[in-house]
Amino acid sequence: MKTIAFFVAALMCLCNTAPAQTAPAYDLLITMSKFLALGVTLPEVVRMATINPARAARLTDRGTFRVGALGDASVLHVARGEFEYVDSQGEVMTGPERLDCAAIVLGGRVWHEQGND
Numbered sequence: 001m002k003t004i005a006f007f008v009a010a011l012m013c014l015c016n017t018a019p020a021q022t023a024p025a026y027d028l029l030i031t032m033s034k035f036l037a038l039g040v041t042l043p044e045v046v047r048m049a050t051i052n053p054a055r056a057a058r059l060t061d062r063g064t065f066r067v068g069a070l071g072d073a074s075v076l077h078v079a080r081g082e083f084e085y086v087d088s089q090g091e092v093m094t095g096p097e098r099l100d101c102a103a104i105v106l107g108g109r110v111w112h113e114q115g116n117d
Helices: 002-013 028-037 042-049 051-056
Strands: 073-086 092-106 109-113
Touching: 028 042, 028 073, 028 092, 042 051
Parallel strands: none
Antiparallel strands: 073 092, 092 109
8 A cells, every 4th residue: 555655646746836845745856766666667767757748748859868859967876775755645665766966967068066066
């Protein structure tokens, strides 16, 4: 039952607009990390957060590294350890991985790199 609650909560998190302090979806990386904790593969999690929503919104210049696309990207780091994830019902699940932002690329150029503040 916890797996189903986390799956539903993670899906609902994509539309959550509540303040981060009170919501189970703190940001997109936490939501993506929850899917990893549920056993979804990293390539599929990335597709769920990039090309799939872009296609659903009919935004052909986003969610891909195709020539002529925007050239925006998030460079992610997979942190290993023991991380707790809370769903909308307050249930806690522990996962061995968490996605962190390592760098942001805008227009094909590095805009921000973690550690270079």
